[in-house]
Amino acid sequence: MKKSCGEIKNALKNAKTALIATHVDPDGDAIGSALALGMVLEQLGIRTAYYCQDSVPQIYRFLPGADKIKREVKDFNRFDVACVVDASDLARVGGRLDLKQCAPLIINLDHHPDNTLFGDVNCVKQSSCVGELIYDLAVLFKIKVDKKMADCLYTSIITDTGNFRYDNTTVKTFLIAAELLKAGVDPHELTTRIYDNKSVPAVRIAARALSGVKFSGDRQVGWSVVTEGMMEEVGAKSEDVVGIVDAIRAIEGVEVAVFFREEKGKVKINFRSKDRVNVSELARRFGGGGHLKAAGAVVSGEIAEVELNVTRDIIKHLKALKFLV
Amino acid sequence: MKKSCGEIKNALKNAKTALIATHVDPDGDAIGSALALGMVLEQLGIRTAYYCQDSVPQIYRFLPGADKIKREVKDFNRFDVACVVDASDLARVGGRLDLKQCAPLIINLDHHPDNTLFGDVNCVKQSSCVGELIYDLAVLFKIKVDKKMADCLYTSIITDTGNFRYDNTTVKTFLIAAELLKAGVDPHELTTRIYDNKSVPAVRIAARALSGVKFSGDRQVGWSVVTEGMMEEVGAKSEDVVGIVDAIRAIEGVEVAVFFREEKGKVKINFRSKDRVNVSELARRFGGGGHLKAAGAVVSGEIAEVELNVTRDIIKHLKALKFLV
Numbered sequence: 001m002k003k004s005c006g007e008i009k010n011a012l013k014n015a016k017t018a019l020i021a022t023h024v025d026p027d028g029d030a031i032g033s034a035l036a037l038g039m040v041l042e043q044l045g046i047r048t049a050y051y052c053q054d055s056v057p058q059i060y061r062f063l064p065g066a067d068k069i070k071r072e073v074k075d076f077n078r079f080d081v082a083c084v085v086d087a088s089d090l091a092r093v094g095g096r097l098d099l100k101q102c103a104p105l106i107i108n109l110d111h112h113p114d115n116t117l118f119g120d121v122n123c124v125k126q127s128s129c130v131g132e133l134i135y136d137l138a139v140l141f142k143i144k145v146d147k148k149m150a151d152c153l154y155t156s157i158i159t160d161t162g163n164f165r166y167d168n169t170t171v172k173t174f175l176i177a178a179e180l181l182k183a184g185v186d187p188h189e190l191t192t193r194i195y196d197n198k199s200v201p202a203v204r205i206a207a208r209a210l211s212g213v214k215f216s217g218d219r220q221v222g223w224s225v226v227t228e229g230m231m232e233e234v235g236a237k238s239e240d241v242v243g244i245v246d247a248i249r250a251i252e253g254v255e256v257a258v259f260f261r262e263e264k265g266k267v268k269i270n271f272r273s274k275d276r277v278n279v280s281e282l283a284r285r286f287g288g289g290g291h292l293k294a295a296g297a298v299v300s301g302e303i304a305e306v307e308l309n310v311t312r313d314i315i316k317h318l319k320a321l322k323f324l325v
Numbered sequence: 326m327k328k329s330c331g332e333i334k335n336a337l338k339n340a341k342t343a344l345i346a347t348h349v350d351p352d353g354d355a356i357g358s359a360l361a362l363g364m365v366l367e368q369l370g371i372r373t374a375y376y377c378q379d380s381v382p383q384i385y386r387f388l389p390g391a392d393k394i395k396r397e398v399k400d401f402n403r404f405d406v407a408c409v410v411d412a413s414d415l416a417r418v419g420g421r422l423d424l425k426q427c428a429p430l431i432i433n434l435d436h437h438p439d440n441t442l443f444g445d446v447n448c449v450k451q452s453s454c455v456g457e458l459i460y461d462l463a464v465l466f467k468i469k470v471d472k473k474m475a476d477c478l479y480t481s482i483i484t485d486t487g488n489f490r491y492d493n494t495t496v497k498t499f500l501i502a503a504e505l506l507k508a509g510v511d512p513h514e515l516t517t518r519i520y521d522n523k524s525v526p527a528v529r530i531a532a533r534a535l536s537g538v539k540f541s542g543d544r545q546v547g548w549s550v551v552t553e554g555m556m557e558e559v560g561a562k563s564e565d566v567v568g569i570v571d572a573i574r575a576i577e578g579v580e581v582a583v584f585f586r587e588e589k590g591k592v593k594i595n596f597r598s599k600d601r602v603n604v605s606e607l608a609r610r611f612g613g614g615g616h617l618k619a620a621g622a623v624v625s626g627e628i629a630e631v632e633l634n635v636t637r638d639i640i641k642h643l644k645a646l647k648f649l650v
Contacts, residue, residue, distance in 0.1 A: 164489050164502075165520075167513035171506045177489075178499035188492035192599060195490070196575040200538075203576055207535035210528050219525075250521040251528055274521065 005123035008137065011107055012044060015080040019073060019102050021051040022085050023092040028159025028194065031060045031069065033085045033130035036152040037109065038065060040134065041083075043143045049073065053094030059194055063155060064148040072096075079103040084119065086130045088112035109133055128168040131156025135176050147184030154185045155194065163191060202240035205231060209244050209259070213251070216315050222248045223258035225307050231261075238263065245270040256282070256314065260307050267306040271295045282314055330448035333462065336432055337369060340405040344398060344427050346376040347410050348417040350563070353484025353519065355411045356385045356394065358455035361477040362410060362434065363390060365459065368468045371405075374398065378419030382564045384522050388480060389473040397421075404428040409444065411455045413437035413614075434458055439605075439614055453493040456481025460501050472509030479510045480519065487571070488516060491618065527565035530556060534569045534584070538576070541640050547573045548583035550632050556587075563588065570595040581607070581639065585632050592631040596620045607639055 012018075018041050022030040030052070038048045050069040060066060082103035087093055087110060099106060108119025111133065115124045127133055131153040138145050145153070157177060161169045164177075181187065209224040216222075226241060241261055248257035249272040256279060257272040269286065271279035273293045280295040288297025299306055337343075343366050347355040355377070363373040375394040385391055407428035412418055413435060424431060433444025436458065440449045452458055456478040463470050470478070482502060486494045489502075506512065523531075534549040541547075551566060566586055573582035574597040581604060582597040594611060596604035598618040605620040613622020624631055 164512060165516040167511070169506075169512045171503045174499045174503035174506060178496045178503070181494075181496045181499060186492070187489060187494045189600075191490040196599060197577045198575050199577050200540075200544075203535055203538065203572070207532045210532035211536065213525075213528060213532075215525075247528070250523050252522045252524050274517070 032156035129160035150183035201236040204234040205236040357481035454485035475508035526561040529559040
């Protein structure tokens with residue numbers, strides 16, 4: 001990866017105004033790093049606006065400055081610089097805004113290994129989250145990290161590392177976390193706000209789904225089914241089923257977790273892998289796709305039939321790959 | 326709290342043999358800190374045995390040395406010193422062994438605020454877990470923390486802080502975590518082993534418990550009940566219910582989570598608080614105790630009756646404190 005974060009200093013030297021943009025469907029790192037970067041720029045005397053094509057998810061709206069993130073940009077010619085955070089490609093910012101029309105200079109701050117280095121200045125580094133890069137930037141500019149900035153950066157870190165669980169969690173991640181606590185972060189408060197906010201229907205639908213979890217003979221494939229009827233019974237919405245497939249993966253011995261959900265005459269299927277199986281390959285067998293350990297597909301058909309066909313096919317396929325015994 | 330960890334150096338100076346004991350129903354800190362302390366003692370040339378009245382839960386058996394923890398002690402007169410970890414009171418070690426008969430000197434290493442200072446030497450300090458104290462001890466004795474010890478200490482930390490979520494998570498906790506990663510800990514591997522290893526009965530009993538979660542009128546108190554019959558139906562063991570109370574706390578709006586479990590004619594009650602309620606105070610109303618946000622009690626009686634009495638009492642008590650509206 002190209003490391004040229006030092007160039008940022010020059011790039012910002014004469015800037016008076018900046019636009020910070022992040023990716024569609026923003027997560028905690030997108031929001032947290034955008035806001036923290038804005039605080040750095042403001043301290044440098046740069047007037048800053050924020051853009052995200054999609055709205056800030058409810059759970060991140062408590063972050064200081066979250067209300068400044070807008071879904072449109074006015075006066076888009078007036079920025080000296082546009083900073084893009086947490087986007088591997090300019091297309092990730094969404095189609096509604098042409099950033100190149102917003103500012104003569106684009107600074108790309110990202111941590112994705114497949115970043116296309118689309119910026120005029122590219123600060124692209126391997127790190128747990130873009131928040132880590134912004135922290136380094138604050139240090140570089142000798143800007144004090146206050147509680148507000150620390151809350152944003154801590155949100156970046158925990159949401160991108162699964163609260164220090166994923167393998168992007170490093171010594172540096174923990175050292176920065178320690179500094180953020182010194183700056184006033186309350187880890188209990190932030191994690192409670194972000195993680196302990198499950199709706200009652202979400203809890204009930206997960207309980208229903210997990211009561212009925214089924215397994216292949218060797219227990220390496222685990223799956224669960226949620227019908228529209230079950231959703232209605234507990235008053236669950238589609239966002240309430242997020243996480244059920246991860247709960248199936250968290251079962252001892254399960255290598256592949258599959259979650260089937262009936263929606264409007266179709267069946268949405270989520271796949272997760274614990275360790276050794278490439279589930280994007282499995283998802284492709286049903287017209288879907290995704291990542292190595294998280295993938296999805298949508299298929300037509302009656303849910304019980306889809307469940308039977310898909311699980312049979314997966315088990316057969318994994319056996320052929322000599323994965324299952 | 327009394328801080329006299331320095332005295333340990335004198336207490337261990339002439340010891341050749343040690344027994345390390347921890348509390349009944351052991352958790353990750355009990356097991357992790359016992360094993361890490363043993364590694365420290367062995368490096369000091371002290372032959373060490375380990376005792377726990379209950380067996381090591383399956384998920385902690387991968388820890389190096391876990392098989393050395395025994396449920397009985399032979400030759401119990403032969404130890405120069407007995408170290409008790411993670412027990413606020415000698416009674417927490419269980420009734421089957423009289424530690425005072427095992428060794429002429431008892432060292433009490435603990436972090437519970439209500440520790441009775443039962444030892445001849447008491448190293449009782451506020452810290453996220455006893456693992457933190459053992460880490461300090463390793464530093465005090467200038468003992469290198471290798472990967473094995475680091476895995477044990479990291480397990481202590483994550484299990485007692487809810488993987489850096491509870492408010493016992495401090496700057497020091499993160500600094501130690503950073504050191505443990507330097508020593509070779511793989512946070513993804515350890516958290517997967519500990520958290521993504523739920524037994525099928527554990528998943529089923531949690532699903533049953535959460536299907537039936539109940540609430541006070543204002544939803545600020547949430548609780549769930551598991552009977553011996555439910556446990557038998559899904560084949561669950563006592564270690565399988567760990568975490569249910571936290572899942573109740575994770576529900577939006579819930580401030581106090583309570584979990585009732587029937588066992589051998591008694592009812593075990595776990596309390597958790599999200600933010601504003603001191604649950605150790607609540608637990609004390611039923612003869613129990615614990616921490617501000619995590620506490621427990623064991624009461625006699627028929628479970629449905631205990632559920633009714635305890636929840637009524639809690640709701641009434643919290644209303645009196647003007648906590649509930």
